[in-house]
Amino acid sequence: MITAAASTGRRRSAVRRPPLVLLVPAALAALFLLLPLLGLVQRAPWADLGAQLSTPEARAALRLSLVCSLWATVLALGFGVPLAWVLARVEFPGRSFVRALALLPLVLPPVVGGVALLEAFSRRGLVGEPLGDWLGVQLTFSTAGAVLAETFVALPFVVITVEAALRGMDRRVEDAAATLGAGRLTVLRRVTLPAVAPALLGGAALAWARALGEFGATITFAGNVEGRTRTVPLAVYLLLDTDPGTAIALSLVMVAVCVAVLTLLRGRWLVGR
Numbered sequence: 001m002i003t004a005a006a007s008t009g010r011r012r013s014a015v016r017r018p019p020l021v022l023l024v025p026a027a028l029a030a031l032f033l034l035l036p037l038l039g040l041v042q043r044a045p046w047a048d049l050g051a052q053l054s055t056p057e058a059r060a061a062l063r064l065s066l067v068c069s070l071w072a073t074v075l076a077l078g079f080g081v082p083l084a085w086v087l088a089r090v091e092f093p094g095r096s097f098v099r100a101l102a103l104l105p106l107v108l109p110p111v112v113g114g115v116a117l118l119e120a121f122s123r124r125g126l127v128g129e130p131l132g133d134w135l136g137v138q139l140t141f142s143t144a145g146a147v148l149a150e151t152f153v154a155l156p157f158v159v160i161t162v163e164a165a166l167r168g169m170d171r172r173v174e175d176a177a178a179t180l181g182a183g184r185l186t187v188l189r190r191v192t193l194p195a196v197a198p199a200l201l202g203g204a205a206l207a208w209a210r211a212l213g214e215f216g217a218t219i220t221f222a223g224n225v226e227g228r229t230r231t232v233p234l235a236v237y238l239l240l241d242t243d244p245g246t247a248i249a250l251s252l253v254m255v256a257v258c259v260a261v262l263t264l265l266r267g268r269w270l271v272g273r
Contacts, residue, residue: 006077016216036256044252045245052249060227061235061250065212068143068231072150072186072211073204079151080207081200085192087159103118104157105152113152114220121148121221146229150211165199166192205265209258 045052050260052058080102105113121128121139131137137146173195174236177187193200215233222229224238232250239247 023074023165040248040251040255044248048245049249049252052246053253055243057226057235057239058246061232062253064143064146064229065231065233068146068150069208069211071147072154073208075147075151076158076211077200077204077205080155080203081162084159084162085166088163099163099181099211103156106156106160110153110214110216111220114149114217116154117149117217117221121145134185140221141223141225141229143222143228146231147219149217149221150214153217154211155208157210158200158203161199161203161206162196165196167193201266205261209261213254213258247255 053062083098084100087095108116118125119141120126121131123129123132123138123140128139131139131271137144139148169192174191176185177191178184182190213233214231215237218229218231219234219237224230224234230238232254236247236250236254239250
């Protein structure tokens, strides 16, 4: 009875009419976010949308964006999940500094991130020069460079969501599995990762959406080479003057994909379902 009463109380609290002082600015905020999308929809060349998206340049940009963003998401998960685990579970000097480094791309201007990547990975960069001299690898003006730039901006989304989930999970489940004879890798694979799976999925979705929309770091570090680094955001920027219809059509695709992903996965990363 107490549980039922508490549940009823929560439902009543959830549907309670919000105060006007909060409702008005909330509605204005939603309207502010909605108006640019309505502008895109209103200006979209709906009659020629298929033809606009079928041009060789549009198809090349869409294909390259999909490839680069998926690779960036894989790399963000591959490096971000271990980093999140270390930040959540291991006490070491400088942990706050490492966490700040992991989250820095969230607040760093993308162009500044691109400049930093240039100084590190360009042909004359800190790491890029030995890579070029010893292995013949050049990341600038290449598809690999675009993937690297997108990984740089996407990685924090994996770290922040997975670390929060690891900190919030019940460690006693892992301890129980360990006392029953499970090794560390078995506990990680059979207990920890399934427990934080919703956060993994949410972090991957956020990382993919961020990588898909990356512009500043990509154009600064990887350049704007058709078929190699010209992803959809770069193509939109280039086509605004020469072919605004195709630019708007590509923008609509980006908006639709990102809104769909974020809407479908909202409950998973906020509620943990």
